[in-house]
Amino acid sequence: MNVGVAHSEVNPNTRVLNSRGIWLAYVISVGVLHLILLSIPFFSISVVWTLTNVIHNLVMYLLLHTVKGTPFETPDQGKARLLTHWEQIDYGTQCTSSRKFLSISPVVLYLLTSFYTKYDHGHFLINTASLLSVLLPKLPQFHGVRLFGLNKY
Amino acid sequence: PPTHIITVNGKECVNFASFNFLGLLDNEKVKSAAQASLKKYGVGTCGPRGFYGTFDVHLELEERLAKFMRTEEAIIYSYGFATIASAIPAYSKRGDIVFVDEAACFAIQKGLQASRSNIKLFKHNDMADLERLLKEQEAEDQKNPRKARVTRRFIVVEGLYMNTGDICPLPELIKLKYKYKVRIFLEESLSFGVLGEHGRGVTEHFGINIDDIDLISANMENSLASIGGFCCGRSFIIDHQRLSGQGYCFSASLPPLLAAAAIEALNIMEDNPDIFRTLRDKCEQIHKALQG
Numbered sequence: 001m002n003v004g005v006a007h008s009e010v011n012p013n014t015r016v017l018n019s020r021g022i023w024l025a026y027v028i029s030v031g032v033l034h035l036i037l038l039s040i041p042f043f044s045i046s047v048v049w050t051l052t053n054v055i056h057n058l059v060m061y062l063l064l065h066t067v068k069g070t071p072f073e074t075p076d077q078g079k080a081r082l083l084t085h086w087e088q089i090d091y092g093t094q095c096t097s098s099r100k101f102l103s104i105s106p107v108v109l110y111l112l113t114s115f116y117t118k119y120d121h122g123h124f125l126i127n128t129a130s131l132l133s134v135l136l137p138k139l140p141q142f143h144g145v146r147l148f149g150l151n152k153y
Numbered sequence: 154p155p156t157h158i159i160t161v162n163g164k165e166c167v168n169f170a171s172f173n174f175l176g177l178l179d180n181e182k183v184k185s186a187a188q189a190s191l192k193k194y195g196v197g198t199c200g201p202r203g204f205y206g207t208f209d210v211h212l213e214l215e216e217r218l219a220k221f222m223r224t225e226e227a228i229i230y231s232y233g234f235a236t237i238a239s240a241i242p243a244y245s246k247r248g249d250i251v252f253v254d255e256a257a258c259f260a261i262q263k264g265l266q267a268s269r270s271n272i273k274l275f276k277h278n279d280m281a282d283l284e285r286l287l288k289e290q291e292a293e294d295q296k297n298p299r300k301a302r303v304t305r306r307f308i309v310v311e312g313l314y315m316n317t318g319d320i321c322p323l324p325e326l327i328k329l330k331y332k333y334k335v336r337i338f339l340e341e342s343l344s345f346g347v348l349g350e351h352g353r354g355v356t357e358h359f360g361i362n363i364d365d366i367d368l369i370s371a372n373m374e375n376s377l378a379s380i381g382g383f384c385c386g387r388s389f390i391i392d393h394q395r396l397s398g399q400g401y402c403f404s405a406s407l408p409p410l411l412a413a414a415a416i417e418a419l420n421i422m423e424d425n426p427d428i429f430r431t432l433r434d435k436c437e438q439i440h441k442a443l444q445g
Contacts, residue, residue, distance in 0.1 A: 016301065073396070073397055075399075077242060077246045077247050077267075077268060077269040077270075078246030078247045078248065078269075079247060081246065081247065081303075082248075151300070152299065152300075153299045153300045153303045
């Protein structure tokens with residue numbers, strides 16, 4: 001019944017984003033979020049796209065760059081206890097395919113949002129700020145960096 | 154098995170080189186219980202506790218030990234050294250702080266090494282030194298309260314030290330525990346079945362409530378005339394080791410004949426509580442005679 005489920009991965013968090021079908025699931029869930037927001041009758045197209053972009057970046061920041069450690073016990077005596085999920089991906093190896101995918105997807109969403117908001121000034125400011133907040137932590141120079149001592153322990 | 158009289162080069166000598174404190178290693182009842190279990194189960198269990206290696210004798214021994222030590226739950230390990238060496242890293246991880254006595258036994262040292270925690274050694278049985286270390290840690294905690302909130306602190310002591318033969322000052326340790334909010338892990342390998350009116354160890358010896366100690370770990374290889382070890386304490390604490398105790402999950406379970414021998418030894422200990430009185434009297438007698 002449980003044939004093939006045993007793995008010797010010390011920290012499964014490091015390879016969950018390399019799993020089969022997870023990138024497709026990610027794209028589909030962003031699409032579903034967008035559809036839900038489009039169904040709200042009093043939002044205009046620009047507002048819907050900006051909201052999609054902002055909510056996507058906010059959730060990504062919370063899940064990848066804020067929450068630390070693992071929800072399960074690991075046999076490595078808590079090596080990743082102070083690391084965010086982004087820092088745990090592939091045990092800290094930079095520029096792997098998951099990291100590239102997750103860096104490019106907010107940029108793609110930003111380009112689509114800029115187009116559909118017709119490059120309006122207010123929307124531009126909000127979307128650019130949101131994009132920067134989710135792109136900067138992904139830079140290799142920011143690996144393990146905690147600004148102003150926030151989220152350190 | 155070697156008894157208290159041993160023949161060396163044809164001469165009959167008293168055997169001081171054994172941990173068989175209660176003489177149960179040669180006891181007929183223990184031997185016959187082991188042999189009956191051997192006929193029933195065979196020798197080995199061919200599996201860890203989680204994969205078809207749990208027998209009724211294991212569960213019975215755990216229940217009996219928990220009842221004897223008056224705690225909620227007990228867990229059995231199949232090798233005495235691995236007991237404390239698995240228990241410490243199950244709770245203490247990187248970044249946690251462990252205050253341990255300098256004269257801690259080798260098993261504790263290996264457990265601490267496996268835990269990757271920060272180790273602070275205090276001088277043997279020196280409560281003033283321990284308090285100094287605790288105060289220093291408290292000062293550091295006040296400088297960095299956010300780090301302190303995620304750091305776990307433990308004190309690891311032995312009831313009767315293997316390396317020096319001293320008893321730890323448990324009442325003072327309990328006071329320090331509640332003053333500085335540290336958890337106590339007590340290693341009772343030599344004191345189980347030796348100290349205390351009914352053999353319950355150093356907590357009974359000092360008259361301390363067993364709930365004040367967070368984890369008691371002991372060897373069954375000394376007074377209990379078996380092999381292996383056990384940990385006992387609150388269910389909340391002991392249950393964690395069923396998945397995180399490396400020596401529990403990833404080793405074959407205790408052979409049932411040894412578990413049956415331990416149960417029989419426990420029966421003898423419970424039925425004849427005067428053997429502890431005899432043991433203590435004999436120890437004092439020998440101590441006085443050897444002092445000259």
